[in-house]
Amino acid sequence: MVEERNLKAANQIGMEIGIYSLADLYPDPLTGKTISVKQRMEEIIKAAKLADEAGLDVFGVGEHHRLDYAVSSPPVVLSAISQVTKRIKLTSATTVLNTVDPVRLFEDFATLDLLSNGRAEIIAGRGAFLDSFPLFGFDLTNYDELFEEHLELFLKLNEQQLVTWNGRYRSSLKEAAISPRPIQQQIPIWVGVGGTVKSAERAGRLGTGLALVILGGDPCFFQPFVDRYRESAALTGRALEDMKVAVTGHAYISKTNQQAIEEYYPYHSNYWHQLNRHHGVNKTWSRVEFEQMCSKDKALFVGSSQEIIEKIMRHYELFGHQRLLAQIDIGGMPFKKVAENIERLATEVAPVIRKETRK
Incomplete structure (x- = not known):
């Protein structure tokens, strides 16, 4: 079976290493130019092809319903x-589960699974924006309840060909x-968690994977999330070896730590400036603050290949x-730099991490 092959492969190769794109359409801060939606889409497909050829394990695409993002x-x-x-x-990376019909979601990803010969997965989350609620006729006051009900229904659809259900x-x-x-017995589904321990606990209780969204700060902050996830899974009788955890976050690799900081700062700063502006927040990080965010004890994956390995x-x-899962194409970054990062991640970082984490 495909799932059994994947599990055996994971045990043999160690940690899976992949990349994802949220497909933002922000202007390049160095040129002021914004590429077209068509070009952005073509470059995402090209990045996935490069990642596959380079031997990375996972490629993800996020969902947004805005003119400044390319993928809905x-x-x-x-x-x-x-x-x-x-x-x-x-x-x-991610599916906004609150505002999608679980049946349609299952059908779409089952179709993807067939087309890809058993490679489809889902990271379910809530997203950074609320645009999909009015767009698809959902009430924001039911924010959390919608997520839980949709997740529970999807899990039932994953298990059964004929479904009787009331919600x-x-x-x-x-x-x-x-x-x-x-093709897979079930479509693997992970819950993206970045803010509340309660969400991690629910993922453990329902038996999904846990995808930690760590975009900065001290990674120790998230240790209670993982602990609660595993405790919740154990309380429901789930085998802990089946409970998978992923770390997702921003990454940029260059020849030296200082060069990585120099090259990445304009794009990281631009990304957060645009994102915060949409949320009515006037916040940017100074160069000094950014360097602190890249320090050894912080979560941001920015530096030389050796520094990234150590982090x-x-x-x-x-x-x-x-x-x-590393997000490496933010803030209007040109594709040339994205391609260089894919190559470094695949050839300089991934082999070492796989060796160190191999069972």
């Missing part, structure tokens, strides 16, 4: 990527045929995680 439908984009790649796993926010199902069925291993000591 991850399964469509991932289906295109599936046709130009051979082995890399394909995941959403509060969606029409009932009675012996509904859920098709197509994926990943420090995270591994804290979390014992099975996957790292």
Whole structure:
């Protein structure tokens, strides 16, 4: 079975290393130019192909419903990527689960699984924006309840071909045929968590993977999240070896630590400036503050390959995680730099991490 092959492969290669894109359409801070949606889409597909050829394990695409982001439908984009790649796993990063119909979500990713020969996955989250709520007719006052109900229904769809179900926010199902069925026995689903321990606890209780969103600060802050996740899983009788943890975050690799800071600061600063501006926050980080964020004891994966290896291993000591997903194309960064980072991650970082974490 595909899932069994994947588990055996994970045990043999150690930690999975991948990349993801949220497909922002921000201007390049050095040139002031913003590429077209078409070019951004083409470059995302090209990045996935490069990652696959370089031997990375996972490629993800995020969901947004805004004019300053290029991707609103991850399964469509991932289906295109599936046709130009051979082995890399394909995941959403993230699916805004509150505002998507779970049946439609399952059908879309089951279709992707068939097209990709068993490589589809989902990271379910809440996203950085609320645009999808009015767009698809959902009430913000039901924010948390929608997420939980949609997740529970998706898990049932994943298990059964004929589903009977009743909930509060969606029409009932009675012996509904859920098709197509994926190649994998079940589509792997992770819950993206960045803010509350309660969300990590729910992921453990329901038996999903846990994808930690760590964009800065001290990674020790997230250790209670992982502890609660595993405790919650154990209390429901789940085998801890089946409970997978991923770390996701921003990354940039260059020849030296100082060069990485020099090259990445304009794009990181621009990304957060644009994002904060949309949320009505006038916040930017100074160069000095940014350098502090890149220090050895902080979570931001910026530096030489050796520095990145050491940071990943420090995270591994804290979390014992099975996957790292790096976001490397933010803030209007030109594709040339993205391609260089894919190459460094795949050839200089990933082999060392796999060796150090191999069971």
